[in-house]
Amino acid sequence: MDKLLMLPGPTIVPSEVLLAMAKPTIGHRSKEFGEIFYDTIEKLKKVFITENDTFIVTGSGTATMDMAISNIIKKGDKVLTIITGNFGERFANIVESYKGKAIKLEYEWGDLAKPEDVKEILDKEEDIKAVTIVHNETSTGARNYIDKIGKVVKDYDALYIVDTISSLGGDYVNVDKFHIDICVTGSQKCLAAPPGLAGITVSEKAWEVINKNENEKVGFYLDLKAYKKYLEKKQNPYTPAVNLIYALNKALELVLEEGIENRVKRHERLAKATRAGLEEMGIELFAKEEARSITVTSAKYPNGIDDKLREIMNKKYNIVIAGGQKHLSGKIFRIGHMGICGEKEILATLSCLELALKELGFNIEGSGVEKAKEILSKL
Amino acid sequence: MDKLLMLPGPTIVPSEVLLAMAKPTIGHRSKEFGEIFYDTIEKLKKVFITENDTFIVTGSGTATMDMAISNIIKKGDKVLTIITGNFGERFANIVESYKGKAIKLEYEWGDLAKPEDVKEILDKEEDIKAVTIVHNETSTGARNYIDKIGKVVKDYDALYIVDTISSLGGDYVNVDKFHIDICVTGSQKCLAAPPGLAGITVSEKAWEVINKNENEKVGFYLDLKAYKKYLEKKQNPYTPAVNLIYALNKALELVLEEGIENRVKRHERLAKATRAGLEEMGIELFAKEEARSITVTSAKYPNGIDDKLREIMNKKYNIVIAGGQKHLSGKIFRIGHMGICGEKEILATLSCLELALKELGFNIEGSGVEKAKEILSKL
Numbered sequence: 001m002d003k004l005l006m007l008p009g010p011t012i013v014p015s016e017v018l019l020a021m022a023k024p025t026i027g028h029r030s031k032e033f034g035e036i037f038y039d040t041i042e043k044l045k046k047v048f049i050t051e052n053d054t055f056i057v058t059g060s061g062t063a064t065m066d067m068a069i070s071n072i073i074k075k076g077d078k079v080l081t082i083i084t085g086n087f088g089e090r091f092a093n094i095v096e097s098y099k100g101k102a103i104k105l106e107y108e109w110g111d112l113a114k115p116e117d118v119k120e121i122l123d124k125e126e127d128i129k130a131v132t133i134v135h136n137e138t139s140t141g142a143r144n145y146i147d148k149i150g151k152v153v154k155d156y157d158a159l160y161i162v163d164t165i166s167s168l169g170g171d172y173v174n175v176d177k178f179h180i181d182i183c184v185t186g187s188q189k190c191l192a193a194p195p196g197l198a199g200i201t202v203s204e205k206a207w208e209v210i211n212k213n214e215n216e217k218v219g220f221y222l223d224l225k226a227y228k229k230y231l232e233k234k235q236n237p238y239t240p241a242v243n244l245i246y247a248l249n250k251a252l253e254l255v256l257e258e259g260i261e262n263r264v265k266r267h268e269r270l271a272k273a274t275r276a277g278l279e280e281m282g283i284e285l286f287a288k289e290e291a292r293s294i295t296v297t298s299a300k301y302p303n304g305i306d307d308k309l310r311e312i313m314n315k316k317y318n319i320v321i322a323g324g325q326k327h328l329s330g331k332i333f334r335i336g337h338m339g340i341c342g343e344k345e346i347l348a349t350l351s352c353l354e355l356a357l358k359e360l361g362f363n364i365e366g367s368g369v370e371k372a373k374e375i376l377s378k379l
Numbered sequence: 380m381d382k383l384l385m386l387p388g389p390t391i392v393p394s395e396v397l398l399a400m401a402k403p404t405i406g407h408r409s410k411e412f413g414e415i416f417y418d419t420i421e422k423l424k425k426v427f428i429t430e431n432d433t434f435i436v437t438g439s440g441t442a443t444m445d446m447a448i449s450n451i452i453k454k455g456d457k458v459l460t461i462i463t464g465n466f467g468e469r470f471a472n473i474v475e476s477y478k479g480k481a482i483k484l485e486y487e488w489g490d491l492a493k494p495e496d497v498k499e500i501l502d503k504e505e506d507i508k509a510v511t512i513v514h515n516e517t518s519t520g521a522r523n524y525i526d527k528i529g530k531v532v533k534d535y536d537a538l539y540i541v542d543t544i545s546s547l548g549g550d551y552v553n554v555d556k557f558h559i560d561i562c563v564t565g566s567q568k569c570l571a572a573p574p575g576l577a578g579i580t581v582s583e584k585a586w587e588v589i590n591k592n593e594n595e596k597v598g599f600y601l602d603l604k605a606y607k608k609y610l611e612k613k614q615n616p617y618t619p620a621v622n623l624i625y626a627l628n629k630a631l632e633l634v635l636e637e638g639i640e641n642r643v644k645r646h647e648r649l650a651k652a653t654r655a656g657l658e659e660m661g662i663e664l665f666a667k668e669e670a671r672s673i674t675v676t677s678a679k680y681p682n683g684i685d686d687k688l689r690e691i692m693n694k695k696y697n698i699v700i701a702g703g704q705k706h707l708s709g710k711i712f713r714i715g716h717m718g719i720c721g722e723k724e725i726l727a728t729l730s731c732l733e734l735a736l737k738e739l740g741f742n743i744e745g746s747g748v749e750k751a752k753e754i755l756s757k758l
Binding site for chain 2: 002003005007009010011012013018019021022023024025026027028030058059060061062063065066069070093094097098186188194195196197219220221222223237238239240241242243244247320322
């Protein structure tokens with residue numbers, strides 16, 4: 001039986017996207033492919049809500065996080081890395097891998113960043129080249145307010161780099177309005193395409209920095225300048241994942257058909273139902289209330305319950321949920337409700353979770369699925 | 380109507396590979412995916428014929444060419460880059476993008492490298508960190524004898540880096556026997572999987588260099604050490620292209636079922652028929668006789684004929700062949716006979732080529748398709 005993916009990525013890929021992907025491969029330098037490729041980028045720009053240059057890279061979201069840093073910094077450059085979880089840390093690791101200096105603004109996992117803290121560091125520290133932030137931390141189920149942080153960063157020279165890998169197409173992202181200089185995303189989260197493609201947008205302000213950086217070691221495969229040069233002829237510099245482009249094009253078509261506003265509302269609605277359902281059962285949510293993500297819900301394992309819960313969910317009920325990362329391993333579980341997830345998936349997940357918890361001897365307080373239904377019928 | 384891809388990549392992907400790819404996406408950290416992922420790597424090792432560490436990277440072949448260089452060199456390091464075409468040049472460009480010094484051993488396009496020339500430079504120049512070579516130059520339809528060059532390089536400290544992107548699974552490659560330290564390939568050529576995945580093998584000798592290089596800027600997404608660390612748990616460090624892994628697994632299964640020896644023989648046979656057919660028509664082959672590739676045939680446009688030929692082939696006959704790259708643009712055309720290509724594809728291509736040439740007013744000397752049939756019936 002097919003597994004129901006309730007992960008914070010990869011998410012359920014609609015059959016029509018899978019079938020679009022299975023069309024015969026064509027030449028990546030053909031005019032025909034050029035049209036599809038360019039159209040996919042145009043659609044992605046609409047989802048990013050940007051006029052900035054936008055590129056699709058064959059690779060994971062991390063490939064574009066790498067590009068966002070490697071194309072702008074040289075040895076010793078300072079980058080303010082806002083850290084609210086595992087992926088915020090990844091930006092700091094990337095900065096350090098390129099011998100940059102990561103100035104870490106760290107918060108407890110599950111919390112969110114405060115604009116005033118960002119302002120304080122930008123006022124105090126000179127020559128900060130960029131500020132990085134992760135919109136939605138799948139590792140903690142918490143989200144940052146990238147609009148508010150953007151309002152702060154725009155008044156400084158620093159570039160504003162935002163990871164919307166697990167939020168674009170599910171939570172509200174507006175690259176131009178939020179003053180984002182480099183925005184990165186992945187195909188396999190809220191966009192509901194298969195993994196293997198990543199997106200990146202580049203503002204004029206970012207290009208100025210990139211072009212000045214040309215004497216530095218920026219590598220080859222991830223060199224943004226090559227992508228810009230080839231996009232002029234509607235091509236990719238290196239052979240792109242042709243069939244994944246078919247899939248992403250179809251997935252973006254579905255996003256735009258639903259409409260971004262509607263899609264964000266759907267994610268909000270499902271998040272509220274999931275949270276209320278879990279709390280009704282007597283399960284404590286992990287992320288701070290003001291920080292809670294609308295694409296993934298994190299919750300603490302109750303006393304005596306551990307990853308065995310996930311095993312039962314997977315083996316017996318064919319529903320895949322995620323565990324905790326790093327120090328949260330064995331302490332929390334995470335339910336992704338992103339992409340094409342709907343009521344039936346959430347209600348099935350909460351129902352089976354109740355069965356699995358009961359099997360493990362947990363005394364469920366109230367019916368989570370009834371509570372979720374109540375919320376869904378009202379919203 | 381579906382196009383018949385007679386390109387030097389991407390090549391025709393068998394339906395069963397396309398359909399394997401369309402299976403539902405699963406979590407990349409699941410045990411289930413781990414088994415498929417690891418099995419795909421094991422199969423790829425059998426095709427590379429190596430005991431060396433082998434990795435699959437989500438990206439184009441260029442991503443692994445980049446890794447082969449960026450993980451081993453630091454600023455100023457010397458790399459002997461053997462250049463017999465466009466992709467040999469690419470290695471030199473990658474070396475220079477990382478501020479290394481590319482010592483270029485250049486040959487006329489269409490020619491092949493001579494082992495004695497390599498030896499001469501290795502004897503003369505000190506501290507050469509690596510030698511790069513492209514096994515099969517799709518840009519020229521010429522191939523190098525990587526076994527003979529390998530016999531030379533093995534007696535020096537330099538690492539032997541070989542690009543088998545358009546030869547692995549079609550021409551004879553034996554990583555261990557040829558003393559190859561780093562060997563790279565792509566999914567969309569002779570392996571007949573869709574584009575988007577690349578392979579790389581790393582010898583013990585190469586790891587010694589990579590591990591010593593750890594204080595240098597090697598980047599993040601393309602850092603080989605991360606791939607090694609995660610492979611121990613049958614995983615990829617970053618979300619891999621799950622569905623492309625399904626496809627590559629199936630494609631490699633088909634390669635191993637046919638058997639590598641049989642597959643190489645099939646490529647040789649088709650190459651001979653293609654060449655003889657073209658020559659019979661009165662068309663001059665481009666690559667030097669001793670250098671001719673068995674996976675792609677390059678030929679000079681006869682007087683008065685240009686890329687219009689490719690246009691007729693594509694628009695009227697739905698057969699896609701390639702033109703020339705860089706200075707050969709408009710001067711040559713290229714027919715890929717790699718991957719799952721067989722007799723019917725070659726004979727259809729030669730037949731339609733005769734119709735198209737006739738339409739363009741070219742006076743065909745003898746029947747190319749009859750000549751090809753004659754060759755095929757004898758071999």
